[in-house]
Amino acid sequence: AQRRGHHVVGIVGAYSGKIPGVALTKTLDLTQLDQLEAFALELFPDAIVNCAAISEPKDCEADPQGSRLLNVALPEKLALLSRHLFATLIHISSEQVFDGTQELYFRDSPTSPTNEYARQKRESEEAVHSICAEFATTLRLPLLMGNSLGRDRSMHERLFAAWSQGQQTPLFTDEIRQPCHVENIASVMVELCERSDLKGVYHWAGEKSLSRFEMGQRIVRHFGLPEDLIIAAQRGDDPRFAHRQARLVFDLTPLASKLKTQPPCFSDQLDTLIVPRNAQAWYHSI
Numbered sequence: 001a002q003r004r005g006h007h008v009v010g011i012v013g014a015y016s017g018k019i020p021g022v023a024l025t026k027t028l029d030l031t032q033l034d035q036l037e038a039f040a041l042e043l044f045p046d047a048i049v050n051c052a053a054i055s056e057p058k059d060c061e062a063d064p065q066g067s068r069l070l071n072v073a074l075p076e077k078l079a080l081l082s083r084h085l086f087a088t089l090i091h092i093s094s095e096q097v098f099d100g101t102q103e104l105y106f107r108d109s110p111t112s113p114t115n116e117y118a119r120q121k122r123e124s125e126e127a128v129h130s131i132c133a134e135f136a137t138t139l140r141l142p143l144l145m146g147n148s149l150g151r152d153r154s155m156h157e158r159l160f161a162a163w164s165q166g167q168q169t170p171l172f173t174d175e176i177r178q179p180c181h182v183e184n185i186a187s188v189m190v191e192l193c194e195r196s197d198l199k200g201v202y203h204w205a206g207e208k209s210l211s212r213f214e215m216g217q218r219i220v221r222h223f224g225l226p227e228d229l230i231i232a233a234q235r236g237d238d239p240r241f242a243h244r245q246a247r248l249v250f251d252l253t254p255l256a257s258k259l260k261t262q263p264p265c266f267s268d269q270l271d272t273l274i275v276p277r278n279a280q281a282w283y284h285s286i
């Protein structure tokens with residue numbers, strides 16, 4: 001956004017560090033919608049990009065009411081503000097609105113959420129596009145790759161955390177995802193903020209679909225680690241995981257055919273990953 005000459009204001013919750021490229025950060029509890037409204041009216045933004053959520057399925061199961069404040073009430077409020085401000089709204093939904101039984105998911109494929117998080121995401125899509133359809137683009141996203149600000153959030157960071165504590169990680173051979181790294185998604189979002197002809201719900205993901213086990217293998221090889229750090233597993237091996245969606249793969253044509261940014265290959269995504277701080281001593285010791 002900075003490269004394109006945009007002025008970015010970042011709203012943060014608990015995060016207190018510097019955020020590269022963000023001119024101003026504002027700490028707000030995004031469950032306090034009156035404070036958000038006051039700030040938005042003061043700022044009068046041209047575009048609002050909503051990345052806030054309770055984004056762990058298990059956290060939404062544990063606290064449906066609390067997570068709804070972020071995952072449904074907040075997008076609703078942002079949609080009302082977008083309409084009032086005539087501001088573009090970019091909202092994020094998830095591949096998890098689908099049940100994972102289909103070979104490929106299209107923008108108009110029927111959704112069938114199988115958990116609280118996914119139900120909230122579908123509800124947020126319906127709210128946003130009924131309130132401010134002419135201003136909003138919702139991106140349904142896949143499993144995200146990248147280096148999180150806190151260094152403990154993404155898939156490779158969680159794997160490094162387990163490996164550096166001496167744990168081998170069981171990874172599903174029968175769970176297929178289409179991971180995409182966040183830098184690529186940020187470029188898509190900047191393009192969408194500059195386009196008025198791409199409103200509605202779109203799918204975006206990486207070029208390649210892989211099993212969680214294949215992802216683990218590619219991560220291990222990329223960092224020159226021993227292959228026995230990962231163990232092939234099946235979702236059904238453990239009743240806690242038997243319900244997990246088997247295959248979440250998107251048709252990307254509608255958006256990929258209109259944007260300069262293209263779905264990234266998996267090796268480009270691996271090249272952006274760094275060893276998380278808390279695993280560096282272990283990594284250099286092996």
Ligand SMILES: NC(=O)C1=CN([C@@H]2O[C@H](COP(=O)(O)OP(=O)(O)OC[C@H]3O[C@@H](n4cnc5c(N)ncnc54)[C@H](OP(=O)(O)O)[C@@H]3O)[C@@H](O)[C@H]2O)C=CC1
Pocket residue numbers: 011012013014015028029030031050051052053054055056070092093094095141142143144145153
């Ligand atoms: N990660 C993934 O694999 C996927 C994510 N998504 C979606 O992408 C979006 C981003 O997800 P992701 O980056 O993983 O989410 P994270 O959980 O990593 O980050 C969400 C952010 O929301 C902010 N937040 C939460 N509660 C509050 C609050 N009360 N007040 C202010 N800020 C708050 C937090 O900011 P702070 O740190 O400052 O407290 C946190 O950093 C979400 O909509 C998610 O549903 C979709 C598909 C997959």
Ligand SMILES: Cc1cn([C@H]2C[C@H](O)[C@@H](COP(=O)(O)OP(=O)(O)O[C@H]3O[C@@H](C)C(=O)[C@@H](O)[C@H]3O)O2)c(=O)[nH]c1=O
Pocket residue numbers: 055056057058143144153154155170171172175212213233241
């Ligand atoms: C994917 C996977 C998970 N698990 C176990 C580990 C953990 O106890 C449980 C849940 O896995 P996860 O913690 O990865 O959460 P998971 O529910 O797999 O997915 C999450 O992925 C992370 C990256 C996110 O950002 C979330 O938004 C969400 O998409 O399932 C395996 O044993 N093998 C696997 O291959």
